[in-house]
Amino acid sequence: MTVTALLFASYAEALGSDRVELALSDRATVREVVAQLRALPGGAALPDSPLVAVNLTYARADQRVVSGDEIAIIPPVAGG
Amino acid sequence: MSIRTAIVRRAIDVGALLAEVQDTANGAIVVFVGQVREVNDGRAVTGIEYSAYGEMAERELAAIASECAQSFGTAHLAIEHRLGFLALGEASIVIVVAHPHRAEAYDASRFVIEEVKRRLPIFKREGYADGSREWVNASGVAEPSAAPEHRS
Numbered sequence: 001m002t003v004t005a006l007l008f009a010s011y012a013e014a015l016g017s018d019r020v021e022l023a024l025s026d027r028a029t030v031r032e033v034v035a036q037l038r039a040l041p042g043g044a045a046l047p048d049s050p051l052v053a054v055n056l057t058y059a060r061a062d063q064r065v066v067s068g069d070e071i072a073i074i075p076p077v078a079g080g
Numbered sequence: 081m082s083i084r085t086a087i088v089r090r091a092i093d094v095g096a097l098l099a100e101v102q103d104t105a106n107g108a109i110v111v112f113v114g115q116v117r118e119v120n121d122g123r124a125v126t127g128i129e130y131s132a133y134g135e136m137a138e139r140e141l142a143a144i145a146s147e148c149a150q151s152f153g154t155a156h157l158a159i160e161h162r163l164g165f166l167a168l169g170e171a172s173i174v175i176v177v178a179h180p181h182r183a184e185a186y187d188a189s190r191f192v193i194e195e196v197k198r199r200l201p202i203f204k205r206e207g208y209a210d211g212s213r214e215w216v217n218a219s220g221v222a223e224p225s226a227a228p229e230h231r232s
Contacts, residue, residue, distance in 0.1 A: 008133055009203035010215040053201070056136045072133055072201070076217030079161060079202035080114050080173050080193055
């Protein structure tokens, strides 16, 4: 299955892109998404367990993802 | 009932937000303005570039306002967070809360800013007097730059 990973701020800069399509096994979780991204050039800038949102809602590392999900890897937030 | 939140890309008009919450049922209005400070972590700051996961930031800010309304019984709330480049002294966020009583108005205002700091997917990069720029996290500390990649 294919999911879209969104990257922001320092993470987008490190990976040189703000959007990456990933091919995953059918029972993949958020953890696998992060692991695939970390294996890309520049991916070492991502921590093991970054903040992640699936379809606009914060998600845990063990949450299952399904085809078409929008998975955002969120850098340290700094609003306000 | 007047609850409005927005992520904007223009200057925030505090007076307009104040007018939105005007209601004689309330005895207290608390206004919080977050603005760009000239020094952070000992370095001279010239401005801050704010960016966001826009769609989620809008949802999350609306959720914070709704939780605030429920927890503190405030029926009048107006919150705007600004994105883009902000110079020193410009407002990045304005929170206006009205309540019949001051204690709840202060508590509600504090709740909103703390939740914003904790969970709103907004990112900032500070520019410094020496021309450098760095991404900064919510605790105000510049993130270490990523190690250079070795590619063959």
